[in-house]
Amino acid sequence: MSDQPPPGFPTTLQTKxxxxxxxxxxxxxxxxxxxxxxxxxxxxxxxAKYANNADSLTAASQVVAINFQTIAAANNYWR
Amino acid sequence: MSDQPPPGFPTTLQTKxxxxxxxxxxxxxxxxxxxxxxxxxxxxxxxAKYANNADSLTAASQVVAINFQTIAAANNYWR
Amino acid sequence: MSDQPPPGFPTTLQTKxxxxxxxxxxxxxxxxxxxxxxxxxxxxxxxAKYANNADSLTAASQVVAINFQTIAAANNYWR
Amino acid sequence: MSDQPPPGFPTTLQTKxxxxxxxxxxxxxxxxxxxxxxxxxxxxxxxAKYANNADSLTAASQVVAINFQTIAAANNYWR
Amino acid sequence: MSDQPPPGFPTTLQTKxxxxxxxxxxxxxxxxxxxxxxxxxxxxxxxAKYANNADSLTAASQVVAINFQTIAAANNYWR
Amino acid sequence: MSDQPPPGFPTTLQTKxxxxxxxxxxxxxxxxxxxxxxxxxxxxxxxAKYANNADSLTAASQVVAINFQTIAAANNYWR
Incomplete structure (x- = not known):
């Protein structure tokens, strides 16, 4: 979509x-x-708004949980 | 459903x-x-509307996260 | 539940x-x-209603994403 | 939780x-x-209510999609 | 978090x-x-409230579906 | 993102x-x-608010269920 990745776009899902x-x-x-x-x-x-709304924070936390599933699998769960 | 794929429909889930x-x-x-x-x-x-609503953006980001799980698995997590 | 599948119910998850x-x-x-x-x-x-509501469309797109996960796995990601 | 399964509770996830x-x-x-x-x-x-509400139907369809993931995996995707 | 598990906290995900x-x-x-x-x-x-609200029941059913995915995998789908 | 993990950030997904x-x-x-x-x-x-709202509690419970999927897989379901 873009020739240049935005600064900081991860090049790997592996983490230490x-x-x-x-x-x-x-x-x-x-x-x-x-x-x-x-x-x-x-x-x-x-x-500023959603950081002060419990349901918005829960929803954001859910997206993080889904992405964390992907990353944990990519790292073989750091076993 | 359609004989002709819409222009740009991906023919593979593999990415570099x-x-x-x-x-x-x-x-x-x-x-x-x-x-x-x-x-x-x-x-x-x-x-124009949902791009200015935090909860709508979070919901959109969740669909992306689910599709990214599929694509990451298809690419064996780019390991 | 029904002896006769509704016309067009898929008999396989494999696709080309x-x-x-x-x-x-x-x-x-x-x-x-x-x-x-x-x-x-x-x-x-x-x-007619939900096709004109951004959040409804996102929610529908999420169900598609979940089903696509299943189908992509069934096809071994078309690798 | 109950000694007797409710009539019709599935005893297997395998289907033909x-x-x-x-x-x-x-x-x-x-x-x-x-x-x-x-x-x-x-x-x-x-x-009677939720069957006439698009978002409720989408939400119900999402739960079905999640359970279908489980059952499809249980059946090795009917491959 | 607690030294003593609440009575009945499961010690295994395996079920018969x-x-x-x-x-x-x-x-x-x-x-x-x-x-x-x-x-x-x-x-x-x-x-008392949410048991009489269709969308709340669907949402509860979704959490059950997610946990059932985990447990079904833990039991190798009772195959 | 931070050089110092917040106190108590888990260093492993393995649990007994x-x-x-x-x-x-x-x-x-x-x-x-x-x-x-x-x-x-x-x-x-x-x-204080969301702990007294059924739908908020269900949503929180859903995020826990998603993270539990990750952790259960990381522990090979404690088999």
């Missing part, structure tokens, strides 16, 4: 630790949002 | 990079919407 | 192409709805 | 055909509801 | 029958709720 | 028991929320 894998899951979740709404000003305004 | 896989996940998510609502004018109007 | 697999995922998603609400007139009326 | 597997997925989805709300009169009343 | 596996899925779903809201009086009051 | 695995799933679900809303005072206030 569980926490790095979790951070990568969060990053992928945010990239999913940014590809739909690239305007950082809008995103910041929306964030 | 993680980012290309992620872009394919976004593409599949949009194709899922387009098959239900093919009218591009309607889609554009709806997009 | 990725797109056919995606179309099958859409078909299964609709069959899931039809088994709960078999009245085509009602379905048509509902469709 | 894809459609039987799909019907089993619907059955499991309904059993999930019945275990929470066993009163058939209440269920019937609720059904 | 499909139905026992399904009951375990329901149990895990409830445990997920109880760990967030341990007050049984509150839970009982909430239950 | 099913219950420990379930507790870890709850922990990951909360970490997903905390990374988006790190202000503990806000989280406490939100918790």
């Amino acid at each position: 630790t569980v926490e790095e894998g979790f951070d990568l899951a969060i990053k992928l979740s945010r990239l999913g949002v940014k590809k739909t709404q690239p305007d950082m000003k809008v995103l910041k305004r929306l964030r | 990079t993680v980012e290309e896989g992620f872009d394919l996940a976004i593409k599949l998510s949009r194709l899922g919407v387009k098959k239900t609502q093919p009218d591009m004018k309607v889609l554009k109007r709806l997009r | 192409t990725v797109e056919e697999g995606f179309d099958l995922a859409i078909k299964l998603s609709r069959l899931g709805v039809k088994k709960t609400q078999p009245d085509m007139k009602v379905l048509k009326r509902l469709r | 055909t894809v459609e039987e597997g799909f019907d089993l997925a619907i059955k499991l989805s309904r059993l999930g509801v019945k275990k929470t709300q066993p009163d058939m009169k209440v269920l019937k009343r609720l059904r | 029958t499909v139905e026992e596996g399904f009951d375990l899925a329901i149990k895990l779903s409830r445990l997920g709720v109880k760990k967030t809201q341990p007050d049984m009086k509150v839970l009982k009051r909430l239950r | 028991t099913v219950e420990e695995g379930f507790d870890l799933a709850i922990k990951l679900s909360r970490l997903g929320v905390k990374k988006t809303q790190p202000d503990m005072k806000v989280l406490k206030r939100l918790r």
Whole structure:
């Protein structure tokens, strides 16, 4: 879609630790949002709202959980 | 359902990079919407709304995450 | 549940192409709805509404994504 | 939880055909509801409502899709 | 988190029958709720409400379906 | 993202028991929320609300179920 990856787009799903894998899951979740709404000003305004709404936070946490499933499998669960 | 694939329908789930896989996940998510609502004018109007709603963006990001699970598995996690 | 499959109920999850697999995922998603609400007139009326609502379209796209996971696995990801 | 299975509780996830597997997925989805709300009169009343609501039907279809994933895997995708 | 497991916390995901596996899925779903809201009086009051709401029942059924996926895999689908 | 893991971030997905695995799933679900809303005072206030709402509790329980899938797989289902 774009010739140049946005700065910081991961080139691998492999991570050294569980926490790095979790951070990568969060990053992928945010990239999913940014590809739909690239305007950082809008995103910041929306964030202020949903970060104070329990159901929005749960929904965000669910996307992270789904991406973490992918990353954990990619890392053979860091076994 | 149609004899002719819409232009650009992927013929493979294999991609060279993680980012290309992620872009394919976004593409599949949009194709899922387009098959239900093919009218591009309607889609554009709806997009203007949901791109400014945090919960709608999270929901869209969740569909991308589910499709990315499929594509990551198809690519053996780019290991 | 019924001795006779509704016309067109798939007898296999195997498809030749990725797109056919995606179309099958859409078909299964609709069959899931039809088994709960078999009245085509009602379905048509509902469709007119939800096809114009972004969140409804995203939700429909999510069911397609889940069914596509199943079908992609059944086809060993068309590798 | 109960010594006697409710009549018709499946004793196996194996089915002969894809459609039987799909019907089993619907059955499991309904059993999930019945275990929470066993009163058939209440269920019937609720059904009248949600069968006429597009988002409710999509949500029901999503539970079927999740259960179908399980059953398809149990049947090695009827390959 | 606690030194003593709550009475009845499962020590294994293995079950003899499909139905026992399904009951375990329901149990895990409830445990997920109880760990967030341990007050049984509150839970009982909430239950009275959501057991009469179709969308709440569908959502509960979805959590059961996700847990059942886990348990079915743990039991190699009772094959 | 951070050089220092927050105290208690898990370094492994392996657990000795099913219950420990379930507790870890709850922990990951909360970490997903905390990374988006790190202000503990806000989280406490939100918790008071959603812990008294059935649908919010079901949604939270769903995130736990998804994380538990990951952890159960990581532990080869404690077989």
